[in-house]
Amino acid sequence: MPKVALFVTCLSDTLFPSVGQATVELLEHLGCDVSFPFEQTCCGQPAYNSGYHEETKKIAKHMIETFEKADADYIVGPSGSCVMMMRDYAHLFKDDPAWKTRAEAHAAKTFELTQFIVDVLEVKDVGAKFPAKATYHASCHMTRLLGIEAAPGQLLKHVDGLTMLPLDGVHNCCGFGGTFSVKMPDVSVQMVDEKVASILNSGADILIGADASCLMNIGGRLHKQGHPIKVMHIAEVLNEGVKQA
Amino acid sequence: MNPGTITNREDFLKRIANQLGRDVDLTPPKRVYKHRPQDDVLKDASDEELLETFRMVATRIHTDVIECESTHLDETLRLLIEQYGGQAIIAEHDARIKSWAPKTSASFDWWDATRPDESRALAVKADIGITIADAAFAESATIVQYAKPGKSRTISLLPHDHIAIIPKSVLVPRMTQTAKQLSALDQDGDLASPHGVNFISGPSNSADIEMNLIVGVHGPVRVAYVLVHDL
Amino acid sequence: MGIRLDEKFQTRRKDGIDNPFMREAVSSAQDRLRGVRLYAAEELGDWEAFRDHSEEIRQHVLEHLDYYLYQLSENISKRGGHVFFAETPEEANRYIREVVRSKDAKHIVKAKSMVTEEIGLNEALKEEGCTVVESDLGEWILQLDNDPPSHIIAPALHKDRNAVHKTFTANGYEGTNDPTELGRYARRELRKDFLKAEVGITGCNFAIAESGAVGLVTNEGNGRMVTSLPDTVISVMGMERLVPSYEEFEVLVNMLCRSAVGQRLTSYITTFAGTRAVGEIDGPEEFHLVIVDNKRSGILGTQFQSVLQCIRCASCINVCPVYRHIGGHAYGSIYSGPIGAVLAPLLDGYENYKELPYASSLCGACTEACPVKIPLHELLIEHRRVIVEEKKQSPFVERIAMKGFAVTSSSPLLFGAAEQMAPFATSPFTNAGQIEKGLPAWTDSKDLPQPSKQTVRDWFKKRGNAE
Numbered sequence: 005m006p007k008v009a010l011f012v013t014c015l016s017d018t019l020f021p022s023v024g025q026a027t028v029e030l031l032e033h034l035g036c037d038v039s040f041p042f043e044q045t046c047c048g049q050p051a052y053n054s055g056y057h058e059e060t061k062k063i064a065k066h067m068i069e070t071f072e073k074a075d076a077d078y079i080v081g082p083s084g085s086c087v088m089m090m091r092d093y094a095h096l097f098k099d100d101p102a103w104k105t106r107a108e109a110h111a112a113k114t115f116e117l118t119q120f121i122v123d124v125l126e127v128k129d130v131g132a133k134f135p136a137k138a139t140y141h142a143s144c145h146m147t148r149l150l151g152i153e154a155a156p157g158q159l160l161k162h163v164d165g166l167t168m169l170p171l172d173g174v175h176n177c178c179g180f181g182g183t184f185s186v187k188m189p190d191v192s193v194q195m196v197d198e199k200v201a202s203i204l205n206s207g208a209d210i211l212i213g214a215d216a217s218c219l220m221n222i223g224g225r226l227h228k229q230g231h232p233i234k235v236m237h238i239a240e241v242l243n244e245g246v247k248q249a
Numbered sequence: 250m251n252p253g254t255i256t257n258r259e260d261f262l263k264r265i266a267n268q269l270g271r272d273v274d275l276t277p278p279k280r281v282y283k284h285r286p287q288d289d290v291l292k293d294a295s296d297e298e299l300l301e302t303f304r305m306v307a308t309r310i311h312t313d314v315i316e317c318e319s320t321h322l323d324e325t326l327r328l329l330i331e332q333y334g335g336q337a338i339i340a341e342h343d344a345r346i347k348s349w350a351p352k353t354s355a356s357f358d359w360w361d362a363t364r365p366d367e368s369r370a371l372a373v374k375a376d377i378g379i380t381i382a383d384a385a386f387a388e389s390a391t392i393v394q395y396a397k398p399g400k401s402r403t404i405s406l407l408p409h410d411h412i413a414i415i416p417k418s419v420l421v422p423r424m425t426q427t428a429k430q431l432s433a434l435d436q437d438g439d440l441a442s443p444h445g446v447n448f449i450s451g452p453s454n455s456a457d458i459e460m461n462l463i464v465g466v467h468g469p470v471r472v473a474y475v476l477v478h479d480l
Numbered sequence: 481m482g483i484r485l486d487e488k489f490q491t492r493r494k495d496g497i498d499n500p501f502m503r504e505a506v507s508s509a510q511d512r513l514r515g516v517r518l519y520a521a522e523e524l525g526d527w528e529a530f531r532d533h534s535e536e537i538r539q540h541v542l543e544h545l546d547y548y549l550y551q552l553s554e555n556i557s558k559r560g561g562h563v564f565f566a567e568t569p570e571e572a573n574r575y576i577r578e579v580v581r582s583k584d585a586k587h588i589v590k591a592k593s594m595v596t597e598e599i600g601l602n603e604a605l606k607e608e609g610c611t612v613v614e615s616d617l618g619e620w621i622l623q624l625d626n627d628p629p630s631h632i633i634a635p636a637l638h639k640d641r642n643a644v645h646k647t648f649t650a651n652g653y654e655g656t657n658d659p660t661e662l663g664r665y666a667r668r669e670l671r672k673d674f675l676k677a678e679v680g681i682t683g684c685n686f687a688i689a690e691s692g693a694v695g696l697v698t699n700e701g702n703g704r705m706v707t708s709l710p711d712t713v714i715s716v717m718g719m720e721r722l723v724p725s726y727e728e729f730e731v732l733v734n735m736l737c738r739s740a741v742g743q744r745l746t747s748y749i750t751t752f753a754g755t756r757a758v759g760e761i762d763g764p765e766e767f768h769l770v771i772v773d774n775k776r777s778g779i780l781g782t783q784f785q786s787v788l789q790c791i792r793c794a795s796c797i798n799v800c801p802v803y804r805h806i807g808g809h810a811y812g813s814i815y816s817g818p819i820g821a822v823l824a825p826l827l828d829g830y831e832n833y834k835e836l837p838y839a840s841s842l843c844g845a846c847t848e849a850c851p852v853k854i855p856l857h858e859l860l861i862e863h864r865r866v867i868v869e870e871k872k873q874s875p876f877v878e879r880i881a882m883k884g885f886a887v888t889s890s891s892p893l894l895f896g897a898a899e900q901m902a903p904f905a906t907s908p909f910t911n912a913g914q915i916e917k918g919l920p921a922w923t924d925s926k927d928l929p930q931p932s933k934q935t936v937r938d939w940f941k942k943r944g945n946a947e
């Protein structure tokens with residue numbers, strides 16, 4: 005039984021706890037022994053992307069230590085973006101060989117949820133049932149920087165009853181970009197509006213994504229404008245009908 | 250040929266080397282590349298497949314392709330000139346096509362480097378320019394014109410229409426093969442490559458207004474490739 | 481460097497966002513160019529191997545830039561051309577003015593060149609009393625209108641056919657707004673300039689060191705006109721724009737054409753080496769190559785060196801979602817989009833361009849599209865790091881917030897406390913579980929779920945205890 009340490013991510017821990025819960029339940033359903041290293045905090049991406057690399061190093065060291073102590077085979081998180089940051093720590097320690105080595109070992113164990121299910125567990129049909137019409141938002145960091153393109157679609161294809169509709173401009177960023185969305189809200193809102201228009205145009209009732217940050221951004225705009233599109237994380241969808249009573 | 254002047258070079262190169270953290274180094278560096286994908290493109294294509302690619306791509310870039318044997322070249326050109334309706338024609342000599350003399354009612358002149366002003370004036374007012382390609386690429390339906398003594402860089406450029414005669418023997422898969430030949434002419438310091446090379450792929454065009462394709466901006470509006478199979 | 485509009489970046493962005501025609505033109509151009517570029521990449525076969533090869537070529541040249549510039553200048557000189565190395569725009573312009581004066585030239589035609597925009601050559605030549613005509617269709621439109629370029633490949637992308645029609649009509653045109661008819665007018669008018677010009681000026685896509693040649697990539701044929709007809713030709717190149725031989729030239733030209741416009745090769749790839757040969761009529765009798773540094777050497781040997789790999793294809797601009805909505809003028813630099821956001825602060829300092837590195841959601845589309853594998857979004861983060869850690873120019877409030885964030889996020893106790901606090905701190909702004917106000921930069925346009933009173937870790941702990 006693979007030992008998995010959950011990397012919950014801040015957004016799913018606090019704003020979208022159902023995502024973290026679904027991740028745990030789904031991994032357990034797939035036969036993993038899931039632990040929760042309670043000392044984990046944030047991956048540090050907001051500081052890193054804003055140029056505060058000294059600060060990010062402190063956070064990175066804390067996260068590496070925390071997950072080392074967890075002594076798991078794998079570290080799995082429900083966010084391509086946060087996982088990318090965790091896998092990228094070695095960049096911060098170019099001049100610090102000891103920490104660089106630890107960062108690389110940490111990176112090698114860290115996986116995004118759908119990538120872990122498809123590539124490591126080698127499962128494409130998790131046994132989920134979810135009769136709905138949905139479309140999928142491909143997150144930039146997950147698709148381009150982690151290179152996970154196929155896994156989410158392969159998993160969703162096997163969900164019983166789920167009809168996936170294509171999304172125009174699926175490659176376009178939703179406009180979140182972390183601090184970008186509050187530093188340049190004028191531009192960010194143009195980007196999310198184009199995304200919202202594509203979603204409405206797709207005919208889907210549900211928007212599925214694999215990154216809570218993008219979903220918070222798109223969902224926040226949909227809600228503000230009163231569009232009745234439900235926003236769900238892929239962990240929640242894959243956990244539908246799987247949830248043991 | 251008198252060598253040209255070189256000004257301010259020493260300090261300029263020093264600044265660069267300094268930034269790179271070393272002294273100026275003028276020993277030729279070894280070029281060791283890990284990748285060389287260009288040799289694989291169209292590598293196993295047969296002659297017929299290359300021709301087929303050339304024809305297909307030419308059509309896509311708005312270029313007419315006419316094929317003939319050398320015995321029919323005069324007649325092919327005459328018909329093409331009639332079709333294009335050109336009144337004034339200028340063409341270049343080429344050792345490979347000695348017997349060529351198209352019979353046409355249009356005014357016909359040869360580019361003559363010994364009469365520069367006259368030749369330039371003829372090129373400016375010509376409706377059709379006729380050239381003979383030094384190489385052709387299947388992948389991109391490109392023809393190559395070397396600037397050489399006695400040849401013209403402009404009769405494939407100034408007239409409204411350009412007809413390029415292509416001996417089939419000069420067709421290669423892509424630019425890779427010609428680039429290799431050109432480099433071989435210079436790599437020992439001989440500087441034997443032509444003083445100018447034009448790689449031409451179809452008519453002049455622009456997409457500067459609303460990304461709409463305008464065919465024929467400064468250069469030829471129509472281009473025809475006459476592919477001669479036995480040359 | 482080039483254009484620097486007077487208004488603040490925020491105002492320039494707003495001008496872009498409020499310009500519906502520009503946005504329609506840019507988004508449809510982006511969508512179209514994306515499609516043709518992906519097709520062209522797919523068709524080539526092993527695109528990633530071509531990217532790897534292009535990257536290694538560019539890196540090799542930069543590592544040996546002194547040698548290749550030496551070799552290029554030697555060979556151009558042997559082929560009868562003059563080479564002038566210019567550290568600054570002023571030096572370059574002064575030399576070019578001297579050449580023009582020595583020829584007693586009054587009419588100059590130019591082929592499109594970003595580096596001459598960068599050094600402000602046209603203004604310098606006007607001071608010399610010359611008429612300078614831009615012969616690229618897009619550039620000519622802008623010149624007639626006194627408008628700066630908004631895209632490095634399609635400079636007039638922000639104008640529609642009606643705007644062009646208006647500009648041409650003011651110049652004596654009597655036809656319709658049909659693009660082909662407009663194009664024919666430009667052909668007739670500019671043909672006169674080509675034939676009249678005493679001096680032609682070009683940029684340089686890639687110089688070829690081993691052959692002493694300059695290479696131009698064009699579609700319209702103006703590059704050929706400018707280098708074939710005038711007796712004197714001057715080419716201006718950024719010092720990094722060269723390749724060792726025709727073999728590397730071929731690879732990069734292919735990548736440039738496919739990445740920029742999705743063509744296998746553009747209509748004209750033109751190389752010319754020094755002066756025309758004996759027995760030739762066409763081509764320059766006198767040739768000058770001006771090699772411009774303009775702060776590029778300062779980038780060499782730094783963490784930003786890879787930006788000098790750029791081949792100016794604009795594919796990063798064509799996929800950038802920020803450029804898509806604000807357009808090229810908003811950047812206030814002749815280099816816009818991601819490449820502009822990286823390059824402008826390096827060429828012209830953080831004082832004027834320190835906001836540009838933040839004009840990115842770091843979506844990575846630029847890095848993915850780049851044919852020479854410049855890690856553009858990483859360089860944007862590196863700019864931010866320099867601004868924060870070296871220039872110490874980040875806003876005070878942000879600095880405090882980030883320090884606090886780091887302290888909290890490296891302490892499980894504080895982090896836990898912050899998580900517990902969040903639902904209470906936000907409750908005054910909350911309606912039915914959604915925060916609707918209170919964080920104007922966010923809540924003016926988007927709602928936000930209220931932080932949950934039970935975090936996942938609470939749930940997990942409870943669940944563990946229950947089991």
